[in-house]
Amino acid sequence: MLIDERLHIDTPEGARLTLSLAGPLPRGMAYGIDLMIRGLILMVVATPLTLLGRGGSGLYLLLLFLLEWFYPVLFEVFRQGRTPGKAMMGLAVVHGNGAPVGLSGSLVRNLLRTADLFPFAYLTGFVVMLVSSRQQRLGDLAADTLVIHVPASQTRPAPGDSGGEPPDWPLDRGDQLVLLAFHDRGPRLSEERQRELARLAYPELNDDAALARLRRVVNHVLGAA
Amino acid sequence: MRQSQFEQRYQPQWRRLEQGLAALEKKQRPKNVDLSRFTDDYQDLCHQLALSRERGYSLVLQDYLNDLMLRAHRQLYRHRAPLMPRLAAFLRGDFPRAVRAMWRWHLISALAFLLSAGLVAAMILHDPELVHTVVDGNGVSDLENMYHPDLRDSSDRNRADDLMMFGYYIYNNVGIAFRTFAGGVLFGIGSLVVMLFNGSFLGAAAAHLTLVGAGQPFYTFVIAHGAPELTAIVLAGGAGLRLGWSLVAPGSWRRVDALRRAARETLPVMYGVFLLLVLAAMIEAFWSSRELDAQIKYTVGGISWALLYFYLLFAGRHGSE
Numbered sequence: 001m002l003i004d005e006r007l008h009i010d011t012p013e014g015a016r017l018t019l020s021l022a023g024p025l026p027r028g029m030a031y032g033i034d035l036m037i038r039g040l041i042l043m044v045v046a047t048p049l050t051l052l053g054r055g056g057s058g059l060y061l062l063l064l065f066l067l068e069w070f071y072p073v074l075f076e077v078f079r080q081g082r083t084p085g086k087a088m089m090g091l092a093v094v095h096g097n098g099a100p101v102g103l104s105g106s107l108v109r110n111l112l113r114t115a116d117l118f119p120f121a122y123l124t125g126f127v128v129m130l131v132s133s134r135q136q137r138l139g140d141l142a143a144d145t146l147v148i149h150v151p152a153s154q155t156r157p158a159p160g161d162s163g164g165e166p167p168d169w170p171l172d173r174g175d176q177l178v179l180l181a182f183h184d185r186g187p188r189l190s191e192e193r194q195r196e197l198a199r200l201a202y203p204e205l206n207d208d209a210a211l212a213r214l215r216r217v218v219n220h221v222l223g224a225a
Numbered sequence: 226m227r228q229s230q231f232e233q234r235y236q237p238q239w240r241r242l243e244q245g246l247a248a249l250e251k252k253q254r255p256k257n258v259d260l261s262r263f264t265d266d267y268q269d270l271c272h273q274l275a276l277s278r279e280r281g282y283s284l285v286l287q288d289y290l291n292d293l294m295l296r297a298h299r300q301l302y303r304h305r306a307p308l309m310p311r312l313a314a315f316l317r318g319d320f321p322r323a324v325r326a327m328w329r330w331h332l333i334s335a336l337a338f339l340l341s342a343g344l345v346a347a348m349i350l351h352d353p354e355l356v357h358t359v360v361d362g363n364g365v366s367d368l369e370n371m372y373h374p375d376l377r378d379s380s381d382r383n384r385a386d387d388l389m390m391f392g393y394y395i396y397n398n399v400g401i402a403f404r405t406f407a408g409g410v411l412f413g414i415g416s417l418v419v420m421l422f423n424g425s426f427l428g429a430a431a432a433h434l435t436l437v438g439a440g441q442p443f444y445t446f447v448i449a450h451g452a453p454e455l456t457a458i459v460l461a462g463g464a465g466l467r468l469g470w471s472l473v474a475p476g477s478w479r480r481v482d483a484l485r486r487a488a489r490e491t492l493p494v495m496y497g498v499f500l501l502l503v504l505a506a507m508i509e510a511f512w513s514s515r516e517l518d519a520q521i522k523y524t525v526g527g528i529s530w531a532l533l534y535f536y537l538l539f540a541g542r543h544g545s546e
Contacts, residue, residue: 011298015271016278018291055385058392065396069403079252080299098295099302108488111495114407115415124411138410141481142468142488150299151292173281180228180283222229 007134007146009098017098021135022147024126028087033085037068069110076106082150090152096134096144105143153225164220165213176221183218228282230267235273242266242297249300267273267297291295315496318541319388323493324460325538330470331463334420340461341424349432359420359429372446393512398454399502402461406495409465410484412473416465423458448526449512452533454505457498464491464498501533 007019015182045063049056081093081101093101093109101109116125116137125137134146167175186194198210205213226234241262248258274290324331348354358366372515401419407414434443468487508529 011271011294013268013271015275015293015294017298019295053385055388058385058389061389061392061396065392065399068400080303092299094299097302098298102300104489104492107495108492111403112407113411113486114404115410118408118411118415142410142484144485151295176281177283180281180285184283184285222227 002147005135007148009096011098018096019094019146019148022091022149023135024129024151027093027147030083030085030089030091033088034071034083034112035085037084038071041067046125072110072113073103073106076101076110077103080129086147090149091145091147092150093145101143101145105145108143108144109139112142164222165216166220167217179216179218179221182214183222186218226278226459228286231273231277231280231282232286235269238266238269239293242293246293246300250296263296263297263486264301265352267294267301270297271293281409315493316500319493320500321537321540323490324497327463327467327490327494330467331460334416334462334466336425337417337420337426337460338462340457341421342428345425346432349429350436353433353436356429356433359425362431365433368434369437369439372434373437374439374442375453387510387514390514391506394509395430395503396508398506400500402457402498402502403495405458406465406468406491406498409462409468410472411469413466413469416462416469420459420462427455430434439517445522445526446513447519448523450505451526451527452505452530453501453508456533456537457501457505459500460494461498467491503537 005021005023009017009019011017042064046060049060052059065173072083075086078095079087082091086092093106095101095105095194113125114205116122116128116139118124122137125139128141129137132141134140136146140146164172171179182197189197195207195211198214199207201214201217202210241259244258245260245263245266248260270290270293274287274294277287277290345359349359360368399441401423405419408419431440431443434440438461468484468491470485471478471487472480512525
């Protein structure tokens with residue numbers, strides 16, 4: 001998510017919420033997925049409809065119309081801002097204040113899609129997105145909507161409480177953050193790398209002792225006795 | 226307070242929130258999940274997130290709380306007003322009021338349409354060959370085939386054709402109206418171009434068909450559905466111009482705020498445009514194609530125009546604002 005930006009908004013409760021804005025690439029891919037889904041629906045439906053003759057082609061045109069203009073709107077309103085493509089890419093449309101997009105917002109941003117398409121291949125929308133401070137295309141600007149990355153639901157493991165040991169140096173806030181980062185990311189590093197990091201903290205001990213000691217200090221910072 | 230104590234103390238609350246969220250995000254609400262404390266938990270969570278940042282707890286914990294809060298926020302501020310009462314209020318007054326509030330833009334749009342139609346029609350009546358500068362060869366012969374009494378063959382038209390044409394009118398006309406509106410955001414140019422183009426085409430068609438002796442079938446065909454259809458296109462153009470003007474001359478607003486405001490004001494008009502075009506497609510597919518006495522067609526058409534404009538001009542004037 002390096003090229004994506006973070007946006008801070010203040011909720012009515014006075015808390016600060018951090019959103020990560022989705023850039024052109026994931027949005028383009030979500031659009032591509034949706035395009036394929038729409039194409040698939042049309043293909044599946046076209047065959048039986050052609051058997052119905054001219055009345056069938058009328059229904060086909062109606063479906064084409066609905067898919068072109070209301071496919072995104074229906075999904076965004078009833079599936080909490082996510083078309084199937086967006087859901088697959090982990091994106092969602094929200095209002096500028098973080099609230100889920102409603103019917104009006106979704107309609108405006110999707111009606112104005114034509115202007116973003118102008119003159120071809122979303123060129124206008126892409127340029128506007130690059131100059132806009134919150135990665136919005138014209139439709140988003142008019143509707144005051146954002147496309148954000150929505151975190152997959154996850155549960156947090158309960159903290160373990162093995163033995164702790166106070167550090168032998170006065171701990172400032174920077175040190176504290178480093179130790180917490182080691183706690184959070186350590187399990188994903190190789191044992192070798194963990195030992196290497198521990199050696200930086202306790203050059204006077206051998207690797208295994210240094211690592212064990214570092215872990216106890218981390219536990220202390222986390223709150224173990 | 227140390228991070229692990231903090232986590233242990235509030236863990237039950239976060240778990241409860243997670244369960245509530247899982248239920249809410251699946252839309253159908255399982256009976257065994259208690260949501261009575263959801264908002265309280267959410268408000269506490271806001272506080273806990275601020276605390277965790279203040280005290281410099283680990284980034285993973287901060288991210289976890291932030292994500293949880295974002296998900297809860299998305300559920301809490303989702304609201305869905307019942308559709309039917311809103312639709313009734315919309316038809317009773319909101320739509321005509323929204324149209325009247327922007328009458329200047331609709332007037333400009335209508336003038337662009339009518340003046341180009343009149344100009345092109347006058348030119349073609351003066352020099353019939355000029356029709357080819359506006360409509361290409363295929364278009365001209367299509368028009369003649371559709372309306373000329375000697376060329377058209379209406380005997381095999383049936384219900385299936387009506388349905389096909391209905392689908393075609395919706396797909397084509399509503400698409401045009403939406404694009405006319407969207408084109409407005411490009412400083413109004415898109416809307417203006419579409420209005421001039423459509424006006425020219427209508428003027429050319431009317432003048433040419435009159436000249437080749439197909440005037441009566443043409444006018445009897447278009448008069449009834451023309452009321453909602455042409456009006457809707459003009460309204461879409463007016464709404465688009467309003468949108469574009471907010472970018473050209475935002476006044477004391479920031480451009481983006483002016484655009485947002487214009488979008489909010491024009492959206493009711495676009496709802497109405499959509500409904501008008503569905504109505505027009507129904508009339509066009511199922512009534513305009515009927516073979517009836519010209520007198521009846523003109524009468525019904527006239528009533529249709531009168532009713533629509535009476536509605537747009539007077540409905541909702543004394544209703545609640």
